[in-house]
Amino acid sequence: MTFLRLAVLSHRTGAVAMALIGASSGLVNALGYVAIAGHTRLERQLFAKEMEIFGQQLTYILPAPLQIDTMGGYLTWRAFGSVAALFAIWGVIAGTGAARGDEERGLTESWLSAGISRLRWMLTRSAGFLVAAALSAGVACAATQIGTMMAGDPTPIGGMALEWLLVLAVALLGFGIGVVVAQFVVTRRVAGTLGTALLLGLYFVNSSTRAGADVGALKWLSPFYLFDRSTPLLDGGTLDVAATLALYAIAAVLVVFAAWGFLARDLGGPLVRRGVERVHATFRPAGDPLLRVPVVATLDQQRWWILGWAVGLGALGFFLTSLVRSMIDTLSAIPQMRIYLQALGIAAYSDFVGVIWFGTALFLLCAMVIVQANSWAADDAEGRLEAILAAGAPRARVVLERIVSLLVAVAIVVALASTAVYVAAGLYDIQVPADRFVLATALTVPVAFAFGAIGQWLAGWRPRVAVIVLGAVAVVSYFIQQFTPLFSWPEWVGRLSLFELYGRPMTTDDWGGIAALIAIGIAGTALALVSMQRRDVGT
Amino acid sequence: MTNAIETKGLTKDYGKGHGIFDLDLTVNEGEVFGFLGPNGAGKTTTIKLLMGMTHATRGSATIFGLDVDRAAVPLKKRIGYVPGELPQWGGSRGSEIVAYTAGIRGDVEDAEVERLARRLDLDLSRKYREYSHGNKQKLALLLAFAPKPELLILDEPTSGLDPLHQQEFYALVRDARTRGATVFVSSHVLSEVEHICDRVGIVREGRLATVGPLSQLAGIRAHRVMIEFADASDARGLDVPGLEQISVDGARVIGMYRGDFAPLIAALSAKPVRTLDSREPTLEEIFLSYYRDAEVRR
Numbered sequence: 001m002t003f004l005r006l007a008v009l010s011h012r013t014g015a016v017a018m019a020l021i022g023a024s025s026g027l028v029n030a031l032g033y034v035a036i037a038g039h040t041r042l043e044r045q046l047f048a049k050e051m052e053i054f055g056q057q058l059t060y061i062l063p064a065p066l067q068i069d070t071m072g073g074y075l076t077w078r079a080f081g082s083v084a085a086l087f088a089i090w091g092v093i094a095g096t097g098a099a100r101g102d103e104e105r106g107l108t109e110s111w112l113s114a115g116i117s118r119l120r121w122m123l124t125r126s127a128g129f130l131v132a133a134a135l136s137a138g139v140a141c142a143a144t145q146i147g148t149m150m151a152g153d154p155t156p157i158g159g160m161a162l163e164w165l166l167v168l169a170v171a172l173l174g175f176g177i178g179v180v181v182a183q184f185v186v187t188r189r190v191a192g193t194l195g196t197a198l199l200l201g202l203y204f205v206n207s208s209t210r211a212g213a214d215v216g217a218l219k220w221l222s223p224f225y226l227f228d229r230s231t232p233l234l235d236g237g238t239l240d241v242a243a244t245l246a247l248y249a250i251a252a253v254l255v256v257f258a259a260w261g262f263l264a265r266d267l268g269g270p271l272v273r274r275g276v277e278r279v280h281a282t283f284r285p286a287g288d289p290l291l292r293v294p295v296v297a298t299l300d301q302q303r304w305w306i307l308g309w310a311v312g313l314g315a316l317g318f319f320l321t322s323l324v325r326s327m328i329d330t331l332s333a334i335p336q337m338r339i340y341l342q343a344l345g346i347a348a349y350s351d352f353v354g355v356i357w358f359g360t361a362l363f364l365l366c367a368m369v370i371v372q373a374n375s376w377a378a379d380d381a382e383g384r385l386e387a388i389l390a391a392g393a394p395r396a397r398v399v400l401e402r403i404v405s406l407l408v409a410v411a412i413v414v415a416l417a418s419t420a421v422y423v424a425a426g427l428y429d430i431q432v433p434a435d436r437f438v439l440a441t442a443l444t445v446p447v448a449f450a451f452g453a454i455g456q457w458l459a460g461w462r463p464r465v466a467v468i469v470l471g472a473v474a475v476v477s478y479f480i481q482q483f484t485p486l487f488s489w490p491e492w493v494g495r496l497s498l499f500e501l502y503g504r505p506m507t508t509d510d511w512g513g514i515a516a517l518i519a520i521g522i523a524g525t526a527l528a529l530v531s532m533q534r535r536d537v538g539t
Numbered sequence: 540m541t542n543a544i545e546t547k548g549l550t551k552d553y554g555k556g557h558g559i560f561d562l563d564l565t566v567n568e569g570e571v572f573g574f575l576g577p578n579g580a581g582k583t584t585t586i587k588l589l590m591g592m593t594h595a596t597r598g599s600a601t602i603f604g605l606d607v608d609r610a611a612v613p614l615k616k617r618i619g620y621v622p623g624e625l626p627q628w629g630g631s632r633g634s635e636i637v638a639y640t641a642g643i644r645g646d647v648e649d650a651e652v653e654r655l656a657r658r659l660d661l662d663l664s665r666k667y668r669e670y671s672h673g674n675k676q677k678l679a680l681l682l683a684f685a686p687k688p689e690l691l692i693l694d695e696p697t698s699g700l701d702p703l704h705q706q707e708f709y710a711l712v713r714d715a716r717t718r719g720a721t722v723f724v725s726s727h728v729l730s731e732v733e734h735i736c737d738r739v740g741i742v743r744e745g746r747l748a749t750v751g752p753l754s755q756l757a758g759i760r761a762h763r764v765m766i767e768f769a770d771a772s773d774a775r776g777l778d779v780p781g782l783e784q785i786s787v788d789g790a791r792v793i794g795m796y797r798g799d800f801a802p803l804i805a806a807l808s809a810k811p812v813r814t815l816d817s818r819e820p821t822l823e824e825i826f827l828s829y830y831r832d833a834e835v836r837r
Contacts, residue, residue, distance in 0.1 A: 281662040282664040284652060285638040286663075291638040293642065297639055382627040388640075389591075389592065392645075534594070537587075
């Protein structure tokens, strides 16, 4: 029981964070629904008509909008689609953390040497996540249910319980992906990156299905496709028992496979070894001159990580751009949608490329910054910061070098990925204005600057909570951006979102927003410098 | 002779009695100073303060006359450092870590790195993750000694080293002293400090217990002995000068023995002894014994 208790506790930070995110999303959406959709049936039908048109455009991010004139339909579309995806990502991060993070820190070795078998280790770690995720998803669903009751339009408790089962299933599947990927690579960082990339790939397989693209049987591989098949909160909605059981079964199979992998491999090693590396012994420092140049040294050490992000983001951009023509043609065939697109200033395929690509890219670049902030926090916990300072690097240099290398890395990633998008646009005969496209690409860097500076400050001030708080900033920014037009909030509220400050540079200039992002970046960097100077290192 | 290190009332209070308190300490230039204490005594806390990694709650510390906080950066160029907890460099190769660190310092010659790596028998082509604990420690030593610094601050530097390489480490310290460097080395192993140090400071429960030349250690030098007699009456009647009996259990005596072994062996020769075991006690055992004796003497 001690090990199980520790296994549950090891997920407490993520569980609390996800419970907060899920609960706040559920509460805000439930309370907001009545405020924006009205109370009468007619008001809600009018609202639903508008939202369903709007929602069709977002099917690559959110589920298809159904029964938006009901609380259950709205929550299914607006809340649980994205909450489930976030729980799945948490599952991947928790899985890689359990299977590789513990190993990197020597915890796994300690447990195994204490007499716990590898099989028991894997099963108990998985059970620990099951408990943590069940509690976390339970809090999120309970808060959503309370929100619907406070709004005077309660959803059936049975339906909410089934929704809890679905969210839990997706989280467990994410965990399964995490522990499996972690068997093949030797660091948590790489496992987390690959696992998240794989999950996002599966997410977009389902997205393209929702957007009308035919991906064939591939869609059955996506847990999100299986998730979408159940609609327990809709009037007359059902739980697709087979799909839900499949989610749990796949999660179980993945954990069993990971357990087998763990049994088969060496502790600290990958499941598949490349063979013994034949390297001549050397007693001299590496000849790579880049390792001795500030900033460049950091980029040199991160080269594969940066390349991975560039390739992943580029592939995703290429894929999204390939869908644009068919999506626009489909949407434009609907008269109301045509009016709506014109209202958004989307008059051509190229405008839609801008909306889809840069919207997605910003979100993922933000994820890249969060991963980097996690690494900065780890620099301290794992003694690298102490080693760098002991070698004579001023604390200010560490801060500035981190932020500059992050911005260069982001610039490289977004430049390569945008190039892929531009090439895809050409291949699909979409004329994208090069000047606007280059500008919109370049302006993603100030967004990364703002996020990175906040992350840097948090990593110096409170390293243990840096990732959670930065993630919360991203989520809040996302929700503000989404809710401001829906709830007709004042414009200044929308400007609190870092994503909103980016604006829509493919169609209009918003230099005020960009200046605000740069100002946030400068202020965050200044705070990071102060906190780095004042803090104790390695304690 | 000027002071390499000087602390006045240096305190880092982590609460609940943890930390280091009112440390007044002077280390002369060119000497090898041993900072001795059991685990948790405050050695690493002191070293982190000297390295400017943590900020003092009160008091001050200077190295070569410069404040360790305000002049942290220029001082680092004059210091070689082995941390108590080794950094995790992940999948980087030893050679890459050396190049990266040398790039930051800017004063490390490749030839010196090669000389030290050969001396420590450390293959720099291997990934850090694949290094054994001993090899990681060797890399830390190489990074500290390669710049030929004026001051070496070493936190338990022989941790994980095999006896052969411990000897090599002692030789490195002697070489550093020969070229005029000052060495501040923390340890919880008495025999290690005896090998290399001119003076020692003993810290216990966050406070400096004593500072003095190595000869003072003779007063606390002891062996933990376990003697098992054939007959329990021999155990009860054992009375040898220098042997402090900790426990007598039947025919078995456990005690702390100070001084030359000849009187003990002479005393035992007349009695049937089944087992005689002698080992170096832990520092805490020595301290318990030493301070108990001191109180009795008072």
